[in-house]
Amino acid sequence: MKAVAVLIALLVVIVGAVALWRTGLVRSNGPIVRPIARDPGGTTFESGKKGVTLFFLARGNESFREEKREIAGGTTTTEDAKRTLNELVKGPKSGGLEPTIPREAQLLNLFIDSSGTAYVDFNQRLRGGLSGGAQEELYAVFSIVNTLTSNFVQIVRVQILVEGAEIPTLAGHVDTRTALPPQYVF
Amino acid sequence: MVKSQSVVGQALTGIAVVAFELAIVATLVSAAERSQGTEPYSLRLLRFRTYPDHTRVVLEGTRRHEFVLKEDGASGHVVLDVKRGIASPSMRFSDVSDGLVATIETRQLGHDTRITIHGAGRRLWTKIFALDEPDRIVVDLFPREAQEALSQQTDTVMTTTAGRTVQPKLATRSHGATVASPPEQIVNTIVIDPGHGGRDSGAIGQSGAKEKEIVLDIGLRLRRLIEETLEMKVVMTRTEDVFIPLESRTMIANRHRADFFISLHVNAAPRSRAVGVETYFLSREPSDLGARASAVRENTALNLEGVGQEAQRDLKSVLWNLTQTLYVKESSELAELLLNELGRSLQVDNRGVKSAPFFVLIGAAMPSVLVEVAFITNPDEEQKLEQETYRQQIAQALLAGIAKFKARYEKRVGFMPAVAPVVR
Numbered sequence: 066m067k068a069v070a071v072l073i074a075l076l077v078v079i080v081g082a083v084a085l086w087r088t089g090l091v092r093s094n095g096p097i098v099r100p101i102a103r104d105p106g107g108t109t110f111e112s113g114k115k116g117v118t119l120f121f122l123a124r125g126n127e128s129f130r131e132e133k134r135e136i137a138g139g140t141t142t143t144e145d146a147k148r149t150l151n152e153l154v155k156g157p158k159s160g161g162l163e164p165t166i167p168r169e170a171q172l173l174n175l176f177i178d179s180s181g182t183a184y185v186d187f188n189q190r191l192r193g194g195l196s197g198g199a200q201e202e203l204y205a206v207f208s209i210v211n212t213l214t215s216n217f218v219q220i221v222r223v224q225i226l227v228e229g230a231e232i233p234t235l236a237g238h239v240d241t242r243t244a245l246p247p248q249y250v251f
Numbered sequence: 252m253v254k255s256q257s258v259v260g261q262a263l264t265g266i267a268v269v270a271f272e273l274a275i276v277a278t279l280v281s282a283a284e285r286s287q288g289t290e291p292y293s294l295r296l297l298r299f300r301t302y303p304d305h306t307r308v309v310l311e312g313t314r315r316h317e318f319v320l321k322e323d324g325a326s327g328h329v330v331l332d333v334k335r336g337i338a339s340p341s342m343r344f345s346d347v348s349d350g351l352v353a354t355i356e357t358r359q360l361g362h363d364t365r366i367t368i369h370g371a372g373r374r375l376w377t378k379i380f381a382l383d384e385p386d387r388i389v390v391d392l393f394p395r396e397a398q399e400a401l402s403q404q405t406d407t408v409m410t411t412t413a414g415r416t417v418q419p420k421l422a423t424r425s426h427g428a429t430v431a432s433p434p435e436q437i438v439n440t441i442v443i444d445p446g447h448g449g450r451d452s453g454a455i456g457q458s459g460a461k462e463k464e465i466v467l468d469i470g471l472r473l474r475r476l477i478e479e480t481l482e483m484k485v486v487m488t489r490t491e492d493v494f495i496p497l498e499s500r501t502m503i504a505n506r507h508r509a510d511f512f513i514s515l516h517v518n519a520a521p522r523s524r525a526v527g528v529e530t531y532f533l534s535r536e537p538s539d540l541g542a543r544a545s546a547v548r549e550n551t552a553l554n555l556e557g558v559g560q561e562a563q564r565d566l567k568s569v570l571w572n573l574t575q576t577l578y579v580k581e582s583s584e585l586a587e588l589l590l591n592e593l594g595r596s597l598q599v600d601n602r603g604v605k606s607a608p609f610f611v612l613i614g615a616a617m618p619s620v621l622v623e624v625a626f627i628t629n630p631d632e633e634q635k636l637e638q639e640t641y642r643q644q645i646a647q648a649l650l651a652g653i654a655k656f657k658a659r660y661e662k663r664v665g666f667m668p669a670v671a672p673v674v675r
Contacts, residue, residue: 127525127602163522197447197454197462198519199531199623203607233497233610237451238516238621240610248534251605 113138117149117216120208121162129201129211129249133161142219146183147175153212165208167194173228181221182244183213186229195236202236207248214247222246252414292339293598294364297357300614301349301502308355308368312336312386321365324392329368331379336364338439349502351375352392366390408565438657440484441477442504444514444611445470446621449494455518463492465636466515469624472646473515481654500616511585511656512619513649514611517636519628525627527600528593531621532582533613534606581618584659589622589652595650597641599625599632622649 082134115138123130136148150172156164170191177183195201210223224244225232296311310333321330338357345355353371357364368375374395381388445466447453453462467489474485486507488500504512518529586604594601612619622636625632635641 121611122522124522127520182424196521196628197608198521198626199607199621200518200520200525201517201522212529237447237453237497238607238609238611240608240613242610245608248607251531251607 086102115145120211121157122165122204124161124163130162132157132162142217143175143177146213146217147172148177149212149216150185150209152206165204167191169194177219181219182224183220184224184226185209186226189228192227192235197236199238202238203251205235206239206241210245211247211249275584291573292337294333294336294338294342297345297355298343299345299347305391306347306349306352310388311365315386316388318388320377322378324370324395327370327372327374327561329375329377329390329392333364333366335362338364349506351394422675437661438510440486440507440509441489441653442486442507442509442512443473444472444488444500444512446514446516448489448492451494454517454627455626457630458633460627460633460637462517462627465517469642469645470515471614472643473649476646476650477653480650481657493523497610500611505616507619511617512615516621516623517625517627518623520626521628524629525626526632527602527627528590528597529602529605529623530586530590531605531607531609532579532586533619534608578618582620585656586620588655589620589649592648593624596644597655
């Protein structure tokens with residue numbers, strides 16, 4: 066009799082546990098796998114190279130124009146983002162485009178936090194290489210921001226740093242005290 | 252003998268165990284101290300902002316702090332002790348110089364941090380409160396005499412039909428510079444901000460023309476024209492070749508309760524032959540919810556008694572958005588009027604009204620625009636900018652745009668001047 070009671074109790078516990086698990090009130094302790102969004106600019110080729118889009122200045126009509134380029138695919142998004150920015154600093158290869166970043170500027174570091182902010186740290190030459198005009202500064206700032214946010218879904222805004230520090234502006238106009246979302250037209 | 256050796260051995264073992272335990276304790280204490288050292292400051296930032304009738308000082312902490320107000324400002328100084336506060340060295344000294352507050356000093360007194368706010372020669376009245384997320388201590392400083400005068404006054408706040416509140420100008424901070432505005436004068440004060448200055452030359456042309464000199468000259472010409480023609484009060488952010496920090500320029504505009512703010516610049520695009528004029532207004536609002544909520548908390552002084560906290564938050568958020576939208580619309584209109592007048596008068600490329608997150612426009616509690624009157628990197632435009640007559644023409648065009656904006660705005664809020672100003 067006692068054995069039957071124990072058996073029934075055990076059965077009730079098992080059925081209850083299964084019911085709770087199926088309704089989602091109880092979850093297993095396994096790792097949560099998030100669906101990874103498709104990276105629009107991040108087509109990875111068989112050769113291990115990755116296609117990226119860079120934002121340069123269109124000569125003549127002063128607007129952004131994209132240039133496609135391939136980078137060696139790294140093992141992490143951060144590594145890919147660094148390589149992409151280094152390509153931006155090198156300047157355009159297509160005719161009709163102008164660079165937006167001073168050639169002498171050097172990317173010192175880049176990291177991405179969990180909120181989607183990419184921190185990009187350049188040397189002082191990013192500032193020193195600009196002439197002091199608002200338009201040039203706008204295109205310098207937003208070519209960095211647009212290039213990173215349009216290639217990497219993990220990045221939604223970009224904080225520009227110079228030698229590890231936040232700066233008010235690059236050349237006296239555009240507010241870089243906080244992380245900026247992309248802006249494609251002004 | 253064997254027994255005594257055993258006793259000695261046990262004693263040595265005991266000593267070794269104690270020594271080992273002491274070493275572990277010492278290591279743990281040291282590690283704890285080191286871990287405290289990684290988070291050395293509990294007060295990480297001091298910032299301030301000038302408002303039309305008061306100055307706000309905000310201490311940002313990494314945790315909550317108790318604080319004691321030692322001196323409330325009656326003597327001209329405010330002294331605040333933050334209990335168990337460790338201040339970042341970056342907070343040591345701040346030069347405010349906004350007419351109400353001169354400087355702010357931070358000193359470490361044992362376990363506490365002492366904040367001393369030195370007034371600019373006037374008695375102060377202080378309001379202090381704490382906010383969280385992030386933890387902040389907010390000190391609002393008012394001129395004491397204005398507070399006393401206001402407390403005796405009846406409610407004389409006027410609201411314009413456009414929704415902007417015009418308060419009596421008793422609480423202006425400048426010494427003896429109380430502006431007795433006629434009540435019907437709705438658009439009364441304009442701030443002209445010649446960009447750059449001092450060590451910051453701005454853009455430089457091929458033949459050596461400097462943006463800072465050109466925009467100062469245009470600004471001074473514009474001031475003269477406005478004073479003569481529109482009878483408005485003109486406030487210049489600089490009248491000589493000095494460096495003014497960007498945040499101070501907006502502060503000046505807010506302090507004078509300006510009706511609008513115009514920042515003058517000359518453009519540069521060294522890699523292209525771009526020519527023409529363009530105007531900008533501010534496109535950026537506090538982007539994320541946290542920043543906006545924080546801005547609402549610190550920038551509004553609404554008393555919504557009887558309304559739940561959640562509803563208050565929503566209402567303040569809506570009001571903040573409305574205010575921003577209002578200024579965006581007015582700023583865009585001002586930018587368009589100025590641009591059209593410049594394009595027509597100078598017969599140059601009209602490059603359009605644009606929007607961008609320009610530092611100097613952020614925080615202006617009024618319609619505000621940035622004007623790029625030419626490209627100094629274009630040799631033809633540089634040559635023209637060096638001519639006095641061309642700079643006067645630019646100032647005339649700007650005046651025409653300002654007059655149109657003033658007339659439109661006053662018409663919209665219900666004020667019709669007896670005689671419309673003739674500018675052209």
